[in-house]
Amino acid sequence: MNNFKSNIEKRKRIESIFRTICKALTWTSLVILVVLLYHVAEQGFHRLSPDFLSNFPSRFPDKAGIKSALWGSIWLISLVFLISVPIGISSAIYLEEYENKGKLARFIEVNISNLAGVPSIVYGILGLAIFVRFFGLDRSLIAGAFTMSLLILPVIIIASREALRAVPQSIRHGAYALGATQWQTIYHHVLPAALPGILTGVILAMSRAIGETAPLIMIGALTYVAFVPESIMDPFATLPIQIFNWASRPQAAFEEVAAAGIIVLLVVLLTMNLAAVIIRNYAQRKYRW
Amino acid sequence: MVINDPILSIWNLNIRYGQTLAVKNNSFEIEKNKVTAIIGPSGCGKSTLLRTLNRMNDFIDSFNTDGTINFDGNDIYAADADPVEIRRRIGMVFQKPNPFPKSIYKNITWGPQINGYQGDMDTLVEESLKGAALWDEVKDRLNESALSLSGGQQQRLCIARCIAMRPEVILMDEPASALDPKSTARVEELIAKLRQDYTIVIVTHNMQQAARVSDNTLFLYEGELIEYGPTKALFTKPEKQQTEDYITGRFG
Numbered sequence A: 001m002n003n004f005k006s007n008i009e010k011r012k013r014i015e016s017i018f019r020t021i022c023k024a025l026t027w028t029s030l031v032i033l034v035v036l037l038y039h040v041a042e043q044g045f046h047r048l049s050p051d052f053l054s055n056f057p058s059r060f061p062d063k064a065g066i067k068s069a070l071w072g073s074i075w076l077i078s079l080v081f082l083i084s085v086p087i088g089i090s091s092a093i094y095l096e097e098y099e100n101k102g103k104l105a106r107f108i109e110v111n112i113s114n115l116a117g118v119p120s121i122v123y124g125i126l127g128l129a130i131f132v133r134f135f136g137l138d139r140s141l142i143a144g145a146f147t148m149s150l151l152i153l154p155v156i157i158i159a160s161r162e163a164l165r166a167v168p169q170s171i172r173h174g175a176y177a178l179g180a181t182q183w184q185t186i187y188h189h190v191l192p193a194a195l196p197g198i199l200t201g202v203i204l205a206m207s208r209a210i211g212e213t214a215p216l217i218m219i220g221a222l223t224y225v226a227f228v229p230e231s232i233m234d235p236f237a238t239l240p241i242q243i244f245n246w247a248s249r250p251q252a253a254f255e256e257v258a259a260a261g262i263i264v265l266l267v268v269l270l271t272m273n274l275a276a277v278i279i280r281n282y283a284q285r286k287y288r289w
Numbered sequence B: 001m002v003i004n005d006p007i008l009s010i011w012n013l014n015i016r017y018g019q020t021l022a023v024k025n026n027s028f029e030i031e032k033n034k035v036t037a038i039i040g041p042s043g044c045g046k047s048t049l050l051r052t053l054n055r056m057n058d059f060i061d062s063f064n065t066d067g068t069i070n071f072d073g074n075d076i077y078a079a080d081a082d083p084v085e086i087r088r089r090i091g092m093v094f095q096k097p098n099p100f101p102k103s104i105y106k107n108i109t110w111g112p113q114i115n116g117y118q119g120d121m122d123t124l125v126e127e128s129l130k131g132a133a134l135w136d137e138v139k140d141r142l143n144e145s146a147l148s149l150s151g152g153q154q155q156r157l158c159i160a161r162c163i164a165m166r167p168e169v170i171l172m173d174e175p176a177s178a179l180d181p182k183s184t185a186r187v188e189e190l191i192a193k194l195r196q197d198y199t200i201v202i203v204t205h206n207m208q209q210a211a212r213v214s215d216n217t218l219f220l221y222e223g224e225l226i227e228y229g230p231t232k233a234l235f236t237k238p239e240k241q242q243t244e245d246y247i248t249g250r251f252g
C-alpha cells in the first residue's frame, strides 16, 4: 500500500510562486538603482570636464572642482590599504591557523564580530581621541587612514578567516605529511587557495572605506582644501565629504556640482572593484578543486 | 611476535581522544623493508594508530598519548623530537587522494624543494613517477593540473609525491578504498614493487588485499591488539577465535 501523498501539483505551484517573488524583488532593486544613477547622471554629466578634475573647490559653482578631494581620497585609500590589509590578513592567519583553539581565540572572535557592527561615528570618536589628540597626528591624512583602518579591519579579518576555513583540511595534511612546517603549508597552499575569498573581503572593505564620511568629519577632515596633499601629515578632504558639502549648499547650481562629484566617486569605486575582481578571477582559475 | 630487524618499536601505547581510549596498551614492532597490514572492524582504531606513527595526530586537539614509539632508536614523542623531521622520514598516503591543486610536476617537487633537495628535479620527478607506475600516463602532461587526473591516477601521484621524499617508512590509510577494481589492482602491484625499497604500513578493510600485499598482519579489535604475526600464518591458522571470526567474515 502506497503511503506517499506526493502533492506534485501543489509543490510545483509553491515553487513557481516563490520564484516569481524572488525575481520581482531582484528587479525592483535593480530598477531603483538604475533610476538613481540616471538621476545623478542627468544632473551631473554636463558638469564633468577636465577642468572639474583639475580645479580646486570654489565659492562659485561653475569654477568649483574636485581635484583636492579626488587626490585626498586616493591618498587615503592607498594608506588604508597599506595599513589594514597586512594587519587584517596576518590577524586572520594567526587566529585561524595558529591560535584556533581555546577560550582566548573564541573571546577574540566574538569581539571582532561585535566590532564589525559598531557604528562608524564611534570609530571617529576613537580616532579623534587616540590618533589626533594622543599621538598628536592632528587632522592629517595618516590620522584619517588609521581611523578608517580600524573601521574596516574587522571586515577584512572576518572575511579572511572564512576563506581560510574553507580550504580543505586534506590539503594541509598532504603538506604536513611531506615534512612541511606550518608556515610553509600556509604560504604555499592555504593562502593561495584562500586568496579569492580574502580578496572579496578586501574589495568590500575598501569600498566601505572610500565611501565612509562620518568618522572623517569627526576627526576633522576639511571640506575646503585648496591644495593636493603632499605628505601623510597634510590635512585633506575626501570625495564623499566634498560631495556632502556641495549638496548642503543653498544654491541650486551646487547640486549639479555634487552630482558630478558622485559620478567621479562611482568611477573611482568601480575601477577599484574591477581591478580586484580581475585579480580574484585570475586566482580562482588557478586554484580549483 | 619476535622481529629481527625492527624499524619502529611500539611499547605500551595508549591513544586517547579526550577521555575515550581509542587504542589500548599496544606493543608491537614493525619489520624493516616489509609490508605490514593493519586490519580490524570499522572504528577499532586503525587510522588512529597509523596517524600516531608519524605524529599526524598532533593536529587533533583532544588527542593525547602515552607509551613509547621508537623510530631509529629515538622516541618520536620525546619532548625534543621534531614532528616536521619525523614526517619527512615517515611519509603518508591518505584514504582520499589529496593532490595539491598545482601541476603534476609541482606536486612531486614541492616536498623535496621545501626540504632543501639538492639533486636534479627533472630526474627526481621521472624516477618518482616511474616508481609509482604513473610515468607513462603523464609524461607528456607534467605541467597540467594534478586535478585533471582520474582518481586512481591522483592516488598514484600522491604515492609518487610521497616516495620523492625517499621516506624510510610509508604509512597508507586504505589507499585503494576510493578506487575502482582496476586502479586498486594497480596500487596493489605498486605496493608489491615498493616493498623492496621501503617499509610500508597499510591499513585495509579488504581481507584479500591484506593477504595479497602484506608480509605481516596485525589484527586490532576495539583498540586492542588481538593478534600479530606473519600474514600467511594469521590467515590460515589464526591463534585467536576473534581473529578467525573476523577473517572468515563472521563479524565486523
Ligand SMILES: Nc1ncnc2c1ncn2[C@@H]1O[C@H](COP(=O)(O)OP(=O)(O)OP(=O)(O)O)[C@@H](O)[C@H]1O
Pocket (backbone or CB within 6 Å): B017, B022, B040, B041, B042, B043, B044, B045, B046, B047, B048, B049, B060, B062, B205
Ligand atoms: N578526531 C577524533 N576525535 C575524537 N574521536 C575520534 C577521532 N577520530 C577517531 N575517533 C574515535 O576513535 C575511534 C577509532 O577511530 P579510527 O578512525 O581510528 O577507526 P578506524 O579503525 O580507522 O575505522 P575505519 O575503518 O572506519 O576507518 C573511534 O571510536 C572514533 O570515533
Ligand SMILES: [Mg+2]
Pocket (backbone or CB within 6 Å): B046, B047, B048, B173
Ligand atoms: Mg580509518
